[in-house]
Amino acid sequence: MREFGYQRASDVPGAVALLGAEPEARYLGGGTNLVDLMKAGVERPGLLIDIRELPLDRIETTEDGGLRIGATVTNSDLAAHPEVRRRYPALAQAVLAGASGQLRNMATVGGNLLQRTRCGYFTDMSKPCNKRVPGSGCPAIAGEHHNHAILGASGHCVAVHPSDMAVALAAFDAVVTYETADGAGELPLAEFYLPVGDTPHLETALPPGALITGLTLPPAPAAAMSRYRKVRERASYAFALGSVAAALDVHDGVVRDVRLAFGAVASRPWRAREAERMLTGGPASAEAFAAAADAELTAAEALPGNAYKVTLIRNLAVAVLSELADLPDTTEGTPR
Known part of the structure; x- marks a missing residue:
């Protein structure tokens, strides 16, 4: 590991100033992803700016009935609130x-948003990777890609975003707040993560030197009836093969509001806008849920080793929505 400096920030402007003075610096929250990448040689910061003691560790109710979540809130505290x-x-x-x-006891909300892909080629310094070295190639396309993207990928990168938390945040229209030397700003999560295109090394729309200070969840009555379901290769700690965050508001058998997002299928959390459009105002039935999921997944471009994800996500979406609508789960054996 490269030698690096360490400095603890006492306030937000001070943290931003420290990063501005050292272009090779990185903010350090829980370090659960950054330190691993430093050990692998993927990240090589000259300075770590510890932000854990900044006053960004609170969860508060907003005036309009939403929630404001500080960037240094730990994942454990977030889940328990x-x-x-x-x-x-x-x-x-x-x-x-x-x-x-x-890990949840250490990991922070801000760090979770910024965690990088777990693609094996990205973390293996002996292999090319367009995320790590732009223009070097993407060996996953012809190599090991069973857990890679089926939506929104490109010929330059097929890696997926690993966050579970961000999938739920995408479904609830979260807004990320940040601070720069020029002042405060905010980004809807829908705009926070950049499309892969031909620049997979550019992952977020954060301005240079920005420090995430928190995120805001707007009020969403449907969110009180929501579920997150994750499929993984083992029951213990493992990244998703596919996941679904869904919220559903049904009145007299008609969908009044629906929120739907997919995880582990793209380089960013995938908000299923077409499926939501089809379902809103229509019947809350397993057939309608399946048709909406199929419509969303018409954009899927699977590789030979990950085509199973199309069926997995389709059936997972139907199962979660059916559960929220209090319908029987009929996905087993359903043909694609």
Whole structure:
């Protein structure tokens, strides 16, 4: 590991100033992803700026009935917070589905948003990777890609975003707040992650030197009836093969509001806008859920080793929506 400096920030402007003075610096929250990447040689910061003691560790109710979550709130505290569990249960479930208890005790909300792909080629310094070295190639396309993207990928990168938390945040229209030397700003999560295109090394729309200070969840009555379900290769700590965050408001058998997002299928959390459009105002039936999921997945471009994800996500979406609508789960054996 390269030698690096360490400095603890005492306030937000001071943290931003420290990064501005050292272009090779990185903010350090829980370090659960950054330190691993430093050990692998993927990240080589000259300075770590410890932000854990900044006053960004609170969860507060907003005036309009939403929630404001500080960037240094730990994943464990986020999942355990009573207002998160009551108003946005899928978010608590998503956080608890990610990592291990020990990691959740260290990992922070801001760091979770910025965690990088777990693609094996990205973390293997002996292999080319367009995320790590732009223009070097993407060996996953012809190589090992069973857990890679089926939506929104490109010929330059097929890696997926690993966060469970971000999938639920995408379903609930979260807004990321940040601070720069020029002042405060915000980004809807829908705009926070950049499309892969031909620049997969550019992952977020954060301005240079920006420090994430937190995120805001707008009020969403449907979110109180929400679920997060994750499929993985083992029951213990493992990244998703596919996941679904869903919220559903049904009245007299008609869908009044629906939120749907997919995880582990793209380089960013995938908000299923077409499926939502089809379902809103229509019947809350397993047939309607299946038709909407199929319509969303018409954009899928699977590789030979990950085509199973199309069926997996389709059936998972139907199962979660059916559960929320109190319908029997009929996905077993359903043909694609």
